[in-house]
Amino acid sequence: STPGNSGGVGYQVKRIRLGNCEIDSWYVSPYPDEYSRHPLLYICEFCLKYMKSEYTYTRHCAKCPARHPPGDEIYRDDNVSVFEVDGRKNKVYCQNLCLIGKMFLDTKTLYYDVEPFLFYVLCEYDEQGYHFAGYYSKEKRSAQAYNLSCIMILPSRQREGYGKLLIEFSYLLSRKEGVAGSPEKPLSDFGLLSYRSYWRRAIYEILIDSAQPIAIAEISRRTGMTIDDVVSTLQTDGMLQRVGGLVGSGYQLVVDHGRIKAYLDRADEKNPRRIDASKLRWAPFL
Ligand code: ACO
């Protein structure tokens, strides 16, 4: 079931054809009116150009040279790659990316002012090329230390772990930058579910390896998560307990190793694919 599909006034792109998939939109995306009028919008899965008719699209596909996003391939593991695309250097591509993203994002996002952002585009590789599966955007300079602005995985590729894979990737970049990061608020329902699931696993993986009680600050340093996000995850799981009296009272981490181990085993089974930090080819934006 789709979350939104607000009818609204005016025209709205209802369905897109992207590569071999046809996908229904969830929310209104501000495509120019002359495009929104068409019941089906055709989008090149490599350069993300949008077109009104199947005829134009077929001709485009026959001559479009693109087989991957612009920018640098900064990560590759098996058939999955991540490209870093600069909104200033590849403005039209990034605008087209945001227009696709907005079809599945309820909150107000950017579409045309892409220059202050970097885009991390997740693709699946096969002999035809790098097929677009999802992306997230990130401010080049975030005053609030947000490490992710908007994330979207195509509905046709959802529930396969790609959302969490990109979230894991965003924290890897934060650790490389040496700053704790957090996603921009508000989160959507699916966004929150995905983050909660990612956070829990990331923290549990550290707890399972530490025999001694570990400081919250140390968990933050090793995950790239903010102290607040670490604390809220632990609280949600009832792992922070109040101790002490009036003087020297505080919180103590209470860890049930058996429970954590069982959770991690299930998570490994369900989402075996992880980010391999040694496969990142990247330096922070200067
Ligand atoms: N129903 C129930 N649970 C769901 C659903 C769903 N439709 N989708 C995701 N989840 C939960 C699952 O519990 C899963 O955790 P689990 O494996 O522990 O059960 C977790 O979220 C993540 O699953 P993934 O497969 O890694 O995530 P997915 O590839 O489906 O992508 C995403 C998640 C990016 C949020 C996707 O749903 C999406 O693009 N949604 C539309 C755009 C959006 O809402 N983006 C987030 C906005 S907030 C922000 O950008 C800061």
Ligand code: ZN
């Ligand atoms: Zn193209």
